[in-house]
Amino acid sequence: xxxxxxxxxxxxxxxxxxxxxxxxxxxxxxxxxxxxxxxxxxxxxxxxxxxxxxxxxxxxxxxxxxxxxxxxxxxxxxxxxxxxxxxxxxxxxxxxxxxxxxxxxxxxxxxxxxxxxxxxxxxxxxxxxxxxxxxxxxxxxxxxxxxxxxxxxxxxxxxxxxxxxxxxxxxxxxxxxxxxxxxxxxxxxxxxxxxxxxxxxxxxxxxxxxxxxxxxxxxxxxxxxxxxxxxxxxxxxxxxxxxxxxxxxxxxxxxxxxxxxxxxxxxxxxxxxxxxxxxxxxxxxxxxxxxxxxxxxxxxxxxxxxxxxxxxxxxxxxxxxxxxxxxxxxxxxxxxxxxxxxxxxxxxxxxxxxxxxxxxxxxxxxxxxxxxxxxxxxxxxxxxxxxxxxxxxxxxxxxxxxxxxxxxxxxxxxxxxxxxxxxxxxxxxxxxxxxxxxxxxxxxxxxxxxxxxxxxxxxxxxxxxxxxxxxxxxxxxxxxxxxxxxxxxxxxxx
Numbered sequence: 001x002x003x004x005x006x007x008x009x010x011x012x013x014x015x016x017x018x019x020x021x022x023x024x025x026x027x028x029x030x031x032x033x034x035x036x037x038x039x040x041x042x043x044x045x046x047x048x049x050x051x052x053x054x055x056x057x058x059x060x061x062x063x064x065x066x067x068x069x070x071x072x073x074x075x076x077x078x079x080x081x082x083x084x085x086x087x088x089x090x091x092x093x094x095x096x097x098x099x100x101x102x103x104x105x106x107x108x109x110x111x112x113x114x115x116x117x118x119x120x121x122x123x124x125x126x127x128x129x130x131x132x133x134x135x136x137x138x139x140x141x142x143x144x145x146x147x148x149x150x151x152x153x154x155x156x157x158x159x160x161x162x163x164x165x166x167x168x169x170x171x172x173x174x175x176x177x178x179x180x181x182x183x184x185x186x187x188x189x190x191x192x193x194x195x196x197x198x199x200x201x202x203x204x205x206x207x208x209x210x211x212x213x214x215x216x217x218x219x220x221x222x223x224x225x226x227x228x229x230x231x232x233x234x235x236x237x238x239x240x241x242x243x244x245x246x247x248x249x250x251x252x253x254x255x256x257x258x259x260x261x262x263x264x265x266x267x268x269x270x271x272x273x274x275x276x277x278x279x280x281x282x283x284x285x286x287x288x289x290x291x292x293x294x295x296x297x298x299x300x301x302x303x304x305x306x307x308x309x310x311x312x313x314x315x316x317x318x319x320x321x322x323x324x325x326x327x328x329x330x331x332x333x334x335x336x337x338x339x340x341x342x343x344x345x346x347x348x349x350x351x352x353x354x355x356x357x358x359x360x361x362x363x364x365x366x367x368x369x370x371x372x373x374x375x376x377x378x379x380x381x382x383x384x385x386x387x388x389x390x391x392x393x394x395x396x397x398x399x400x401x402x403x404x405x406x407x408x409x410x411x412x413x414x415x416x417x418x419x420x421x422x423x424x425x426x427x428x429x430x431x432x433x434x435x436x437x438x439x440x441x442x443x444x445x446x447x448x449x450x451x452x453x454x455x456x457x458x459x460x461x462x463x464x465x466x467x468x469x470x471x472x473x474x475x476x477x478x479x480x481x482x483x484x485x486x487x488x489x490x491x492x493x494x
Contacts, residue, residue, distance in 0.1 A: 053076070056078060071147075075140070076140045080121055081123070083139040085120070087134060090115055093115035096118055108168070113153060121170065123170065224306070236250075273364075277302050285417065290333075290337070293394070316354070396432055
């Protein structure tokens with residue numbers, strides 16, 4: 001109870017209205033919001049800010065960029081799906097306050113020069129921008145002035161209400177109920193990078209027209225194994241310009257985009273080629289610790305190829321690290337070995353953003369089993385922190401994968417995995433059996449299926465729980481640094 005009282009007292013003591021801009025910038029940043037430096041008494045950014053729409057600035061530059069500035073907060077995905085109701089006159093502001101106060105949603109409210117802002121958040125989707133008369137709603141790729149910024153006429157933006165650590169967080173159903181006119185974009189569908197860039201980000205700059213860009217998106221989805229119904233749903237959801245001009249006709253989409261794409265792509269479906277490659281990888285006797293890493297990296301590259309739907313697929317080091325769960329230095333060395341072995345080929349490279357080809361031998365490998373999984377879930381278990389070197393390790397993972405659905409003897413495991421019998425015995429008896437993940441029956445070992453909570457408990461015991469999340473945060477920080485330096489370079493060129 002005493003701790004709760006202290007926290008409440010601390011929250012009441014945070015008075016942003018009386019902070020200087022630099023202190024306020026650090027405060028918003030600590031909340032997880034994406035902040036943007038603006039020229040004093042204006043809404044004009046001091047830099048080109050497009051690269052910050054999906055990344056945050058590094059903390060190290062806040063003091064230099066925000067001193068004696070105005071303070072902007074970027075709405076949308078990079079600020080935890082923040083969206084802001086911007087009322088340009090007092091009547092509209094009062095109407096929205098009355099409407100939202102009855103459901104206790106007017107908890108983060110800013111008083112502005114002409115009206116006010118009401119801040120809200122979505123828990124799983126990004127809101128598109130909307131305008132109707134004096135009401136504007138800012139979500140995707142926009143920004144608003146935040147207290148204590150100063151208007152060009154000298155008025156200071158001030159918090160009228162600010163209750164709670166964050167603005168009210170609404171789910172999809174609540175947003176659709178309160179704001180039925182808003183376009184909401186879900187973020188939980190993993191799309192090929194080309195389709196994601198065209199449909200989700202709306203970036204058609206690489207194409208001579210919107211129609212050709214949308215056709216390219218359809219081709220990438222067809223190659224990646226998406227059926228007609230899901231492609232149609234995606235076009236309805238993201239409503240790209242040319243599709244919208246056709247009054248969102250799914251018959252037109254099928255006749256002129258989807259059917260021609262399927263007619264042209266008559267080669268062996270690429271997903272089947274990836275299944276062959278995954279099966280080949282799982283059949284090989286990867287020897288030693290380096291071999292174990294190579295296997296996971298090759299599987300991660302297969303997953304990237306599956307998502308792209310193309311043999312010439314893109315895979316950054318960060319993507320491979322996050323899929324495989326291995327360290328970046330390990331990934332870099334392993335990719336070099338895989339290229340030397342001829343399993344993959346690098347066809348284009350720009351920094352860490354490279355394109356690869358899988359060997360035709362992997363594509364043409366015959367599948368003799370029916371349970372070869374290629375839906376992306378085959379990497380989920382491998383990414384758990386229980387398989388970190390300081391916990392059970394990768395050898396235990398290889399063994400566990402083989403015995404979780406089928407009982408195998410030590411001799412069979414030795415032949416399949418390609419490691420010394422004593423190494424396998426040590427991994428099974430000293431690690432898997434000891435942690436309740438394997439049992440012996442009739443001279444054979446079978447894996448015990450457990451839930452994620454149990455895996456978390458084992459990883460916590462070894463002190464590795466949270467390693468993947470920490471690594472992901474490191475990558476996010478790298479992205480923030482990259483975004484900052486990209487912005488600086490663009491600013492210098494302007």
